[in-house]
Amino acid sequence: MTELGVLHSATLGFERFYGPHSGRNIAQSFLRVLDKYKIDTKVGYVTTDNASNNDTALVELGAMLQERNIHFDLITSRVRCFGHIINLVVKGFLWGSDWEAFEANIAYNTDIAKELHLLKSWRKKGPMGKLHNIGIWILRTPQHCDHFSQRVRLARGQEYTGPLISLIGNITRWSRDADALEQAFELRDILDGFVRSAVTEE
Numbered sequence: 001m002t003e004l005g006v007l008h009s010a011t012l013g014f015e016r017f018y019g020p021h022s023g024r025n026i027a028q029s030f031l032r033v034l035d036k037y038k039i040d041t042k043v044g045y046v047t048t049d050n051a052s053n054n055d056t057a058l059v060e061l062g063a064m065l066q067e068r069n070i071h072f073d074l075i076t077s078r079v080r081c082f083g084h085i086i087n088l089v090v091k092g093f094l095w096g097s098d099w100e101a102f103e104a105n106i107a108y109n110t111d112i113a114k115e116l117h118l119l120k121s122w123r124k125k126g127p128m129g130k131l132h133n134i135g136i137w138i139l140r141t142p143q144h145c146d147h148f149s150q151r152v153r154l155a156r157g158q159e160y161t162g163p164l165i166s167l168i169g170n171i172t173r174w175s176r177d178a179d180a181l182e183q184a185f186e187l188r189d190i191l192d193g194f195v196r197s198a199v200t201e202e
Contacts, residue, residue: 017029049081
């Protein structure tokens with residue numbers, strides 16, 4: 001807010017998020033932004049949606065600030081997004097109390113059916129199809145990408161400047177398939193180990 005009382009908003013942080021979106025990770029990421037601008041003592045209100053990990057994040061943030069002897073009232077400082085609340089009320093009115101489970105189930109079943117169909121189609125294409133499916137699985141979530149990149153850095157060293165994630169061929173770039181094959185040979189040992197560990201975990 002300016003000296004004349006005009007309210008302004010600004011994006012202070014847009015960090016690359018690593019690991020699961022747990023409350024602790026969210027709180028640590030938020031605190032890094034506060035520390036960057038040295039404003040950890042000036043947090044007034046925090047507005048989020050109603051996801052449970054945001055609840056946990058504010059509890060964690062409160063504990064972290066308390067360790068610095070900074071007061072942060074979880075009750076009065078938490079502002080829930082009004083638009084999200086209205087959306088929840090309307091969906092509950094239209095679809096009943098279990099609408100979230102219904103939506104999640106529909107989306108999950110649709111995604112699984114589509115993914116299985118695509119996996120089987122690519123599998124029929126032999127080694128290139130198999131490589132494509134491995135690349136899709138690695139790129140499927142930020143956690144998979146981070147895990148694979150960490151394996152590459154660990155195996156090749158921090159000075160390594162080559163590819164960190166699996167490339168996937170496509171029809172819009174003619175050399176993409178060749179690039180994907182070249183990278184697969186370069187990172188073959190890491191790809192093999194990553195696939196074996198994924199199969200074991202599953």
